[in-house]
Amino acid sequence: MKIKMNGEEKNLSQATLSVSELLVAEDVKMPEMVSVELNGEILDRDAFDSTTVKEGDAVEFLYFMGGGSE
């Protein structure tokens, strides 16, 4: 399927997969450092397993970024 991943088109071999599976497929090493947005809505972390990513969806992985002062 084709999805929009962080603003760019992406082809995935799977026809559908859960957000948790997508995090694994995208090799996200620390999923606890990522907020996931699906079609403009921020997902609750406990919905990652039950939420399915489908053809045409727009997914954003938003990472915590902490630095600034020190």
Place this chain on the structure above:
Amino acid sequence: MTLTEAQVERYSRHILLQDVGGEGQEKILNAKVLVIGAGGLGSPIALYLAAAGVGTIGIIDGDVVDVSNLQRQVIHFTPDVGVPKVESAKNKIQEINPDVNVVTYQDIVHSKNILDVIKDYDFVVDGTDNFAAKFLINDACVIAGKPYSHGGILRFDGQTMTHVPGEACYRCVFKQPPPANAVPTCSQAGVLGAVAGMLGTIQAAEVLKYIIGVGDLLVNRLLIFDAKSMKFRTSNFKKNPNCPVCGENPTVTELVDGEQAVCDLKV
């Protein structure tokens, strides 16, 4: 207030802008902005706000200047090593622009002082280096109804968003601080100095836009850039009804001090 002749000359490049003009410059001169953290982000933020003529700039930071800060914290100079950052920043601001009234707080923000510190300001800028402070600033600004700019940098990356009352806040996107053991140690990760300047100047531009009431702020969107590929994007989102602080059933109703999961960029 009316601009003096000297001010008309000093701020002429602002006044020439149709969106600013003398009226906008007067708004800037009357504005009160609090910069939290006089470090990598706070430096460019404070320098540009000072040059722009922001009437009152508050700076809160509990640290002294360390030699390893100088690679990116451009408001501090080599002879400032060992000097409190708020002192060092104040001196530079006053040299840039004597119009600016600088208020310093040599302290960190915590749950007991933050509401008291932010109450006198029109806008708050987050230039802190740890998630405990970032979440505290967000919660305090939401609770107090203050607009603020969030900023974060790491390695070659930066992100920023602007919160105004009634719109999405940082917790709408990042519900709670990451577990302390998941935070990549920035002492290992590092940061490109110029990335702090890139992000800090974006935050300063947001402050000035807010003050003069021009353009579209980074409200309900997160600007993310990667200086390595030099790609910028914005991720749009809505105010989250399940947000723990600004949502329909908030669970964060009072301020608490989180664990200081410090992202230490110093070493």
